[in-house]
Amino acid sequence: MSDTSFYLERRQRLLSKMQQGIAVVPTAPEATRNADTHYDYRFDSHFYYLSNFTEPESVLVLLAGEKPQSILFCREKNLEKEIWDGFRFGYDAAREQFAFDAAYPIEQLDEKLIELMGNQPVLFYPIGADAVWDARIIKSREAVKAKARNGIRAPTELRDVRELLNEMRLFKDTHELDIMRRSAKISCDAHRRAMRSTRPDMFEYEIEAELLHEFCRHSARHPAYTSIVAGGANACTLHYVGNRACLQDGDLLLIDAGCELDGYASDITRTFPVNGKFNPAQKDLYEIVLAAQAAAISAAIPGNTWNMPHDAALRELARGFIDLKLCHGSVESVLETESYKQFYMHRTGHWLGMDVHDVGEYKIGDQWRPLQAGMTLTVEPGCYIRPADNVPPELWNIGIRIEDDILITAQGNEVLTQAAPKTVNEIEEVMRHE
Numbered sequence: 460m461s462d463t464s465f466y467l468e469r470r471q472r473l474l475s476k477m478q479q480g481i482a483v484v485p486t487a488p489e490a491t492r493n494a495d496t497h498y499d500y501r502f503d504s505h506f507y508y509l510s511n512f513t514e515p516e517s518v519l520v521l522l523a524g525e526k527p528q529s530i531l532f533c534r535e536k537n538l539e540k541e542i543w544d545g546f547r548f549g550y551d552a553a554r555e556q557f558a559f560d561a562a563y564p565i566e567q568l569d570e571k572l573i574e575l576m577g578n579q580p581v582l583f584y585p586i587g588a589d590a591v592w593d594a595r596i597i598k599s600r601e602a603v604k605a606k607a608r609n610g611i612r613a614p615t616e617l618r619d620v621r622e623l624l625n626e627m628r629l630f631k632d633t634h635e636l637d638i639m640r641r642s643a644k645i646s647c648d649a650h651r652r653a654m655r656s657t658r659p660d661m662f663e664y665e666i667e668a669e670l671l672h673e674f675c676r677h678s679a680r681h682p683a684y685t686s687i688v689a690g691g692a693n694a695c696t697l698h699y700v701g702n703r704a705c706l707q708d709g710d711l712l713l714i715d716a717g718c719e720l721d722g723y724a725s726d727i728t729r730t731f732p733v734n735g736k737f738n739p740a741q742k743d744l745y746e747i748v749l750a751a752q753a754a755a756i757s758a759a760i761p762g763n764t765w766n767m768p769h770d771a772a773l774r775e776l777a778r779g780f781i782d783l784k785l786c787h788g789s790v791e792s793v794l795e796t797e798s799y800k801q802f803y804m805h806r807t808g809h810w811l812g813m814d815v816h817d818v819g820e821y822k823i824g825d826q827w828r829p830l831q832a833g834m835t836l837t838v839e840p841g842c843y844i845r846p847a848d849n850v851p852p853e854l855w856n857i858g859i860r861i862e863d864d865i866l867i868t869a870q871g872n873e874v875l876t877q878a879a880p881k882t883v884n885e886i887e888e889v890m891r892h893e
């Protein structure tokens with residue numbers, strides 16, 4: 460299958476799920492960083508999933524029914540502007556190259572929408588995602604309503620197109636998995652590079668630079684989220700992104716970083732000693748988190764439900780916390796009273812895909828949903844030990860998280876990020892400097 464045919468097939472699948480009506484899926488707007496400087500442009504994930512088209516100011520319109528159609532609205536070619544800002548397809552070339560049924564200049568969108576919405580019973584649209592688009596779509600619908608005396612009806616039913624798209628995106632096709640495997644590989648190499656580069660007295664941002672270098676030189680020009688490079692106590696701040704501190708001999712370094720490749724995120728956390736050697740207290744805690752992660756990965760198999768990897772990790776963490784006198788009582792009582800939450804306060808993973816916290820429901824009705832082949836998720840238990848009267852001082856300020864990206868397969872699972880060193884021996888081996 461060519462790349463284009465994957466996107467065509469997704470549009471056809473969405474059209475058949477819609478059954479009837481019109482869908483409008485805009486891409487993301489450009490965003491100003493300051494003055495006349497923009498953030499690097501990132502398309503909307505839903506739009507890209509259906510189109511493979513990366514230019515801003517684009518909108519996809521789908522018409523379901525007996526003669527389904529997909530229509531692109533995009534920028535016209537403009538040789539003058541292209542001198543400054545680079546190539547743009549223009550609607551004719553875009554229609555041909557990306558296999559749309561029709562394409563028009565974006566300037567015609569409002570006028571054409573009034574025409575295309577006429578007599579459509581249902582309007583599918585990302586309701587509430589963007590206030591400017593909300594107003595524009597409602598205005599178009601009102602304009603259709605104004606044509607009632609001509610016998611033209613406006614859609615009476617408004618549905619969120621993301622209900623259908625989120626469920627489609629939850630199950631990755633072979634094209635997506637190919638990209639996700641490559642994205643994961645680049646991020647694994649970046650973590651290995653970070654381990655090799657780290658020395659006491661370096662700054663967190665120097666290690667961040669090593670990660671970005673490795674991403675970029677493999678064409679993944681952006682991280683999927685801001686890299687967390689957290690030495691010592693900084694690792695106990697879950698969303699630490701300051702990345703400015705000096706790395707201390709004897710501390711651990713927690714790195715949560717992954718690249719985005721062709722629109723797909725990877726998301727890896729590794730924790731390792733700044734000086735290349737775990738001390739006994741660090742090692743004890745590390746082995747507990749590693750065992751929790753192994754238990755969670757073993758539970759991430761088809762048929763098990765979403766919460767089972769989390770529950771498996773919790774059980775191992777509770778057992779370990781009791782051994783280290785961080786928690787007291789039986790495993791059951793630690794789980795029941797949730798006393799582990801002093802040291803482990805987040806859940807064990809999330810869906811992964813185009814968005815790092817990817818779309819897709821976690822429950823069906825009020826039940827955790829079963830894991831199924833084609834789903835991709837992270838498994839990321841951790842522990843974060845802040846100074847406290849009830850904590851042995853040798854464990855203070857240790858933050859550890861271990862995170863891998865997992866594909867659920869028919870037989871079990873595949874760890875996409877296996878190549879990032881993870882055991883104590885593997886890490887110490889990689890860090891043994893020549």
Ligand code: GLY
Pocket residue numbers: 684715716726809815839862
């Ligand atoms: N890096 C974001 C997360 O692990 O969820």
Ligand code: MN
Pocket residue numbers: 726808809837839862
């Ligand atoms: Mn994650």
Ligand code: MN
Pocket residue numbers: 715716726727728862
């Ligand atoms: Mn992460």
